[in-house]
Amino acid sequence: MSQGDFNxxxxxxxxxxxGIGEAIAKAFLEQGAEVIVVDLDISALNxxxxxxxxxxxxxxxLTVANAAATIADWVARNGGRLDILVNNAGRxxxxxxxxxxxxxxxxxxxxxxxxxxxxxxxxxxxLKDSDAGRIINLGSxxxxxxxxxxxxxxxxxxxxxGMTKSMSVDLGxxxxxxxxxxxxxxxxxxxxPFFDDATFKQYWEDKASMGRLGQPEDVAHxxxxxxxxxxxxxxxxxxxxxGGAIVMF
Ligand SMILES: NC(=O)c1ccc[n+]([C@@H]2O[C@H](COP(=O)([O-])OP(=O)(O)OC[C@H]3O[C@@H](n4cnc5c(N)ncnc54)[C@H](O)[C@@H]3O)[C@@H](O)[C@H]2O)c1
Numbered sequence: 382m383s384q385g386d387f388n389x390x391x392x393x394x395x396x397x398x399x400g401i402g403e404a405i406a407k408a409f410l411e412q413g414a415e416v417i418v419v420d421l422d423i424s425a426l427n428x429x430x431x432x433x434x435x436x437x438x439x440x441x442x443l444t445v446a447n448a449a450a451t452i453a454d455w456v457a458r459n460g461g462r463l464d465i466l467v468n469n470a471g472r473x474x475x476x477x478x479x480x481x482x483x484x485x486x487x488x489x490x491x492x493x494x495x496x497x498x499x500x501x502x503x504x505x506x507x508l509k510d511s512d513a514g515r516i517i518n519l520g521s522x523x524x525x526x527x528x529x530x531x532x533x534x535x536x537x538x539x540x541x542x543g544m545t546k547s548m549s550v551d552l553g554x555x556x557x558x559x560x561x562x563x564x565x566x567x568x569x570x571x572x573x574p575f576f577d578d579a580t581f582k583q584y585w586e587d588k589a590s591m592g593r594l595g596q597p598e599d600v601a602h603x604x605x606x607x608x609x610x611x612x613x614x615x616x617x618x619x620x621x622x623x624g625g626a627i628v629m630f
Contacts, residue, residue, distance in 0.1 A: 386609065387414035391462045393452075394418055395443060395500065396470025398425035400569030401519065404597030405467055405604045410435055412605065415460075419443070419452060420470070443470055444491040449499035456507065463507035465515040465608045468497040471537075473571050475530040486533055493537035498544060505552075514557035515608045518545045520619055522565045522627050542619055549617030558616035560607045565623025567595040590625030599624075 392409045396402040397418035406416045407429075415435045420426050423440035430436035439455055441448055456463060471493045476485055497518055508514035523535040524542040541561055548559035566572065566585035576582040576594070586593055603622045606612055621627065 385413040386605075387412040387465075390414045390464045390608075391460065392416045392465040392467065392608070393456065393463055393504070394467040394469055395496070396420055398422045398429055400571060401564065401567060401597045401600045402467070402469040403429050404601040405469060406430070406436070407433075408598070408601035408605055409465070409608075414465075417456065417459075417463075443496035443500065444488075448496065449503040452500060453503035453507075456504065461507065462510070463504055464511040464513065465517070466501060466504055466508060467517045467519075467604060467608075468500060469519045470496065471519055471571070473531075473534045473575075476533040477530060478532050481533055489533040489537050490540075493534070494540045494544070497541065501548065508552075508557050509555045512556070513610065513613065514552070514555065515612075516545070516548060516552070516557060516559040517604050517607050518559070518561040520545070520561035520563050522563050522621060522623050524561065524563055524619055526627060545619070546617045553616060558607075558612065560612075560616060561619045562600055562603055562607070563619045563621045563623065564600050565589065565595055565621070565626040567597060567600060567622075569597060585626065588626045588629075589623065590629065593624060595622060595624055 387409055392414045394402050394406040397406040398420035406418050409416050410433045417437045418426055418430055419439045419441050421442050426438045441452055474485055518541050520541040521538040523531055524538040527535045545559050545561040600622050603620055
C-alpha cells in the first residue's frame, strides 16, 4: 500500500477511540482518506485525532434508540459521501451459559450485532452511491470457534460472520463488498483484563506460530487491503489476523 492510496475516499470507523478502531482510522488517515471517527468517548476521540486535519469526530452511543439514523443524518449533512464502513465497536464481557443474565446477553447483542446491522442499513444509500463500496465488520477468531468464558461474546461473533455473508449476497449487485476480520489475541483495552493473567497471555503467545500477541496495527493493515481496489473480487469471507494461532490443532 503506498501513501495516498485512499485519497478522496470517505471512511467511517466505529469504536475509533481505542485499540483496533483507532489503528484502522489512523491507517486510513495516513493513506489520505477523510475519516469519520465515531465513539462513545469524545475526549478519547479528541486525544487520538486532534492532529489529523481529515478526521471528523462524532460522539455517539451506538446502542441507543435512533443511533444509526442519527449517524446517517450527520453524515448526510457533513459531505453526504461514504465509501468504506468499518463496523468495529464491540465489547467482550466474560460469560458462561449458566450464569449469563438477560441483561448481559442484551448488552452484548446490542453493541456487537444490532448496532452493526442498523448502522449498515442506514448508511447503505451512501455506500451504493460509491464507485467501490466496502463494508468491513469486526468478527473474531471466535466467529468460528468457541472458548471458555466467551459464551455471549462467541455467539455475537458467530452472528457477525453470518450477517456479513448475508450482506455480501445482497450487496454484490451494487458493487459493494462485505467481509469480516477475525483478529486473534490483540493487545488493546478490551483484551487487557484477559492478558493480565500471565498464564493466559503465555498460552496465546505460544499458540501463535508467529510467537507473539498481535498489535492493533496488524489488524489495520488487513483492513486497508479489504478496503482497497485490489480486493474487489473478495466478498463474504472472514480473514484471520491471528499470527497462525488457530491453524494448528
Ligand atoms: N482485542 C482483541 O484481542 C480482539 C480480538 C478479536 C476481535 N476483536 C474485536 O475488535 C473490535 C475492537 O476491539 P478492541 O480490542 O480494539 O476494543 P477496545 O475496547 O480497545 O475499543 C473499543 C472501542 O469501542 C467503543 N465502544 C464500545 N461500546 C460503544 C458504544 N455503545 N457506542 C460507541 N462506541 C462504543 C469504546 O469506547 C472503545 O473506544 C471489537 O469488535 C472486538 O470484539 C478484538
